[in-house]
Amino acid sequence: MPSAFTSKPPRKKIHLNFFETACTGNHECAGQWSAPGDNSRTKDRLKYYIDLAKLAEKHKITCIFFADSYADTRSMPGTWTLCSGLERRLRNLIRSTSYIPPFPLARTFSTLDHLTNGWIAWNVVTSWSKAAANAFGRDLEGHDKRYEIAEEYMDVVYKLWNGSWADDSVRWDEVNRVAYEPSRIKKIEHNGTHLRLSARHQLHPSPQRTPVLFQAGTSKSGMAFAARHAEAIYIGGMIPSQATAQIKVHLSSNSSIRRPRPHNNEVLRRHLALHGRTMEEAQAKFDRAAQHADIVGGLAQFSGYTNIDMSKYPLDEELKLDTSNPAENVIHGFLGNYIDSIDTEKEPWTPRRLGMKMALGGLHPSPVGTPEMIADIIEQWIDEADIDGFNIAYVSNPGSFEDVVNLLRPVLLERGLIFEDYAVPGGTFRENLLRQARPASSEERPLWKQVQVRGRRRRVDEEG
Numbered sequence: 001m002p003s004a005f006t007s008k009p010p011r012k013k014i015h016l017n018f019f020e021t022a023c024t025g026n027h028e029c030a031g032q033w034s035a036p037g038d039n040s041r042t043k044d045r046l047k048y049y050i051d052l053a054k055l056a057e058k059h060k061i062t063c064i065f066f067a068d069s070y071a072d073t074r075s076m077p078g079t080w081t082l083c084s085g086l087e088r089r090l091r092n093l094i095r096s097t098s099y100i101p102p103f104p105l106a107r108t109f110s111t112l113d114h115l116t117n118g119w120i121a122w123n124v125v126t127s128w129s130k131a132a133a134n135a136f137g138r139d140l141e142g143h144d145k146r147y148e149i150a151e152e153y154m155d156v157v158y159k160l161w162n163g164s165w166a167d168d169s170v171r172w173d174e175v176n177r178v179a180y181e182p183s184r185i186k187k188i189e190h191n192g193t194h195l196r197l198s199a200r201h202q203l204h205p206s207p208q209r210t211p212v213l214f215q216a217g218t219s220k221s222g223m224a225f226a227a228r229h230a231e232a233i234y235i236g237g238m239i240p241s242q243a244t245a246q247i248k249v250h251l252s253s254n255s256s257i258r259r260p261r262p263h264n265n266e267v268l269r270r271h272l273a274l275h276g277r278t279m280e281e282a283q284a285k286f287d288r289a290a291q292h293a294d295i296v297g298g299l300a301q302f303s304g305y306t307n308i309d310m311s312k313y314p315l316d317e318e319l320k321l322d323t324s325n326p327a328e329n330v331i332h333g334f335l336g337n338y339i340d341s342i343d344t345e346k347e348p349w350t351p352r353r354l355g356m357k358m359a360l361g362g363l364h365p366s367p368v369g370t371p372e373m374i375a376d377i378i379e380q381w382i383d384e385a386d387i388d389g390f391n392i393a394y395v396s397n398p399g400s401f402e403d404v405v406n407l408l409r410p411v412l413l414e415r416g417l418i419f420e421d422y423a424v425p426g427g428t429f430r431e432n433l434l435r436q437a438r439p440a441s442s443e444e445r446p447l448w449k450q451v452q453v454r455g456r457r458r459r460v461d462e463e464g
Helices: 046-058 079-085 102-115 130-135 143-163 220-229 240-255 279-292 295-306 332-344 351-359 371-385 399-414 429-434
Strands: 015-021 063-067 092-096 121-125 170-173 178-180 188-191 196-199 212-215 232-235 266-271 389-392 450-453 456-459
Touching: 015 046, 015 266, 015 399, 046 063, 046 399, 063 121, 102 143, 102 196, 143 188, 143 196, 143 220, 212 220, 212 429, 232 240, 240 371, 266 371, 295 332, 295 351, 371 399, 389 399
Parallel strands: 015 063, 015 389, 063 092, 092 121, 121 212, 212 232, 232 266, 266 389
Antiparallel strands: 170 178, 188 196, 450 456
């Protein structure tokens, strides 16, 4: 019989993020812009994003995760400009190491970190798209070469963010009339294989210095890159066991890299659900979304991600795609989700069925049910895959996000699975996400290491 003094350990509290793309229309649910009441066609106006940020902050959503892409045929305003115009503090940007030189990128992130009081993050990507390379007048580098360049790119931006201005360089000394102490501002010299730079960083240290670093690579090169740099990783998987396998590979990638500084890391996955107060209401929302789903648009998105021309396959014949030798310009994580789905889906894929799936959220779990049913699924992912948070995508605008905060969040609060308030009110994004005030120094790359303990992770010193 357990002791009277035995108590259950507190439940792990997870993060909920809104997953958004600054494109007119729904970036993952093709055709939903035509549904009555949908406001996604107003994404070319700042009010849309201010309203979204207010909704997120009111209900203590950890951040808004903004995806972005170059040379896409969708109408997309630049997220740099968008974030500088937002009043609220919740934002995380996807930005590529392939085309913007490190100096202006480092300066822009420092600017945004100042303007948001330390609520900015960077999801580091390497630009897989041939169209993006063409738009910048560049050749598309091979997959592993892109990560090789990205490694050097990170070395340069770390030097700019962390190595150019000393902590005590900002003086505002009215007696001696010294605002910034020149002797404490260092010029960065870099002459590498792919990049050259000779410059001082143009901004004094921002609240976080380095934005919180996200990464979503699932290839061998991508996971090695994440092991060296990411403070949060974004994974896929159709079922918890697939996500657990991905996490184990990330852990093994980390174990081969030894650094003296312990470093926390959060594991996030994508989540999309249709919520209803009853099952009938949830099903009605799904049926309404299915009526507006654009199957051809969904297949076009699949083609763009995989470099597979879906137009040559009859709509209602079983698909048998050769995925054994993917092209250079594919998203490996997405292709992996498709391969995983073959084992988890009960019916074989046809182009019509695949197009509908893509037009209703893509190759991710997309449950339909009551808040309690969806919360059960979230708990399963937490317990079995030890997920730290979810990027919440949407079907309808603004309905899906409103259902998350009004229907799902109260159930998760009641179960003790999310925070009632920000963990560090008034603190930076890094303090709230990672309980950490500063990133690793300019001479160290961010690194995390975790070990499994009875199905849960605990943070350990790198030498522990």
